[in-house]
Amino acid sequence: MRSSSSVKASLCWLSSLKMAQLKNIARLTGIRSAGPKNALITRLDTKLQRSAYPLRPQILEQPDSQSKPLRNSHEIDGPETGDRTVLMKDLSILSIDMGIQNLAFTHLLVPVPGQKLNVHPYPSGPILPILNAWERLAVSAIPIESPSPLSSSSLLALARPQRQKRKSANTSAAANAVHEREAHHDLCDEAERTASEQGTPFSPELYALRAYTLIKSLITSYRPTHILIERQRFRTGGGSAVQEWTLRVGVFEGMLHAVLHTLQREKAHCLAVHSVEPKMVASYWRIDATDIANPDIAATRERKKRTPRDVKKGKIDLVGRLLTTSKEDNVPESQFSGSVKLAFGSEADLKERVDAYLQKWKGKRTPPPCGSPPLEKLDDLADCLLQGVTWLEWQIMRSRVVADGVDALSCSRGSDHRER
Template sequence: MTLPIPRSPQSSEIQHVLARIKDRILPQSIVSIDIGIRNLAWVELSKDGEILRWAVEDLLVPSPSSTPSDAPQTPFQAEEEKERTESVGPSSLKKSRGRVGAGSNTKQQRVKKSKVSTPSYDPQAVALRVDKVMRTIMQGSPSVQGIILERQRFRSGGMHTMLDSTFKCGVVEGMIHTWFAFWQHEQQQLQQREWMVGAMVDEEKGKRKESVFIESVPPKAVAVRWGIGASGAKAAASSRKKKQALLLYATATDIKENDTTSEAIEGESIFNDSISPARSPKSLTYRHKKVQSKAIVDSWIYPNSSRDGQVDIVAASVAPELSPTSSLPSNFRVRCSPEMREWYSQEQKRDDLSDCLLQAVAWFEWKGRAVQEAVERSMPRLGSVGGNEEAALQPILRKRRSSRKPPSPLAE
């Protein structure tokens, strides 16, 4: 039995000061975006762990302000339509119909079906859709103080060529950064006018507001944090948490013992691969990573608890090394409304929804750790002034304000 380490009154006081500083430094809520063309998932998460909004957007669905379906095609759309008809010519379709047993399994028929059912990628239409999605995000909640994006890669698995989907997702990331820069500039001009008018009427209304920040987060860092994929396989292999990993999968998917179904066998092999030191971490595929991330979030959304869905994030994670540390605020609890839980259970793209939520929780933990390290460096000054939090808070606030000044997108 391990006894708790006694803390001095000064240490306890510093912990209280640290909690108050985190409450002032961390944003009220952030929006985490998992970039995709057909499935752009985003979540608004408060600093105490409440899921305020959660959605999946399709950037190829035309927005009301985009070109109507009966309008003439743009040159880009006309060129894609020409390439589509050339790839599936009349002669090839005629041959496929004449073959016995061809049906819908022929290559030409599969190409035709996929081309017809999938909307064409038009940069103008996608830009209009991005504008609508971002306005929905920024205007839907006044407490949003930050946007976290999934940083897109330029290559996939060390390939010399760039995949089409990778290129398009990178374009969308650039669109969001460009949209945000111009939106930030408009907000600064609007706030400047409001400040000038408000300062003449009421000093409280004339106070300047904190600007909203945006940053891209490497997906590999998020995967390492939660032990997902190749990095997670190395971490789990070193900790030998086979039983806990299998329990995590069983809890998330309701797999019972001695279940011989294909789903249970496949799930067990996935987690065996992720924790076995004999298997190469590269054997984990993209689908396996999605299963892992969805299993972690499912254990948060569907806890074995009757506290109206409010679950302690530390208790929900089966493996202790995959649980957030004290860098998170003490009142941080992942929770959502019953309506949102019901919507999540019926959503098909739960893997993308899980990715954006894991990214948001990891970001809050990283920022909490950064604040904690800054306070620890300021402990001598903090102790000399008798626990005054302003002494440690001022240098952190100055650094925060200087890093949040976005460059103006327009030349003044």
């Protein structure tokens, strides 16, 4: 591992850049760009060194056996060199788009590149993130109290919006989930019925229990190394009024962070939690800035601010093209960044979800397979997947900037997409 002084020396070139260049680096690496120049340089100098996606194997001190922290199952030991060990940790990214009736999440598995070790050989070709899960659920349908975390299949069978019976192998999982829910009828439904009769369907006490069940179930099922939670806003579309549903989602967001912080402090799980601002995701892809579909506007450099509806549609379209690209062969590599083209997990539900998204995005009215519920909303699924992909893009670009300096910005294929 390089000493702190050598790292500092490698980033001294930041002070020679103009403010516009510094802000562009911040945008491409997911770092806040507000503030005066000196403060931005200091922030970049610190944040750029904290990439979760190293381009080279990391050499870390071997922790003392008595004080060794809890290890994530994705962490792999390499060959020992004295009292130092090469540690390579594959990323398991759980990206959550906040909501009460429409909370969406995606799970990405990302092999970290490094030297080929016998214990973990990496393929010689480009390493693609694996889309392992992509779901939407209603938080209000999550059991209030459970003696143990639910499996992902049980959680989704209970909390999927507009759930329908499926005549497939998943029927048994759904039946087990329903049986589990009925077993906790006295603990769950009675308290919620009382709250509903009192006119308080959103009760912080009840939703705190749901937050705990949700987080424990997701961690148990997917074992994430990083959890990304969409940062909520208080106002929509620049309006002066604060909507009640916005407050509720914001309260639930805080509950998720509180549960995760408690688990971290109690050393129950070793993972990193990041709050991601949707505005920064849209800014990375330039979805919210200029009407790039109109070449006349782009040529005259006029900037037409997009409405929230335009931004939402832009994200849905971007994810639709991303999935289409990932499913096709021989697609030009410059269409998306190398990290964006995805591989897909083997779960049947995931394939159905991807196909249903693409069918609705393309305007097809093909009935969903296996009796699964149709997708009536695409924005929640699009937001959580794009959030995870963009955060990974930021981490890769941070490593490139540290390694190659300002020259790394010229190979940002996100810029290629935005300029077409």
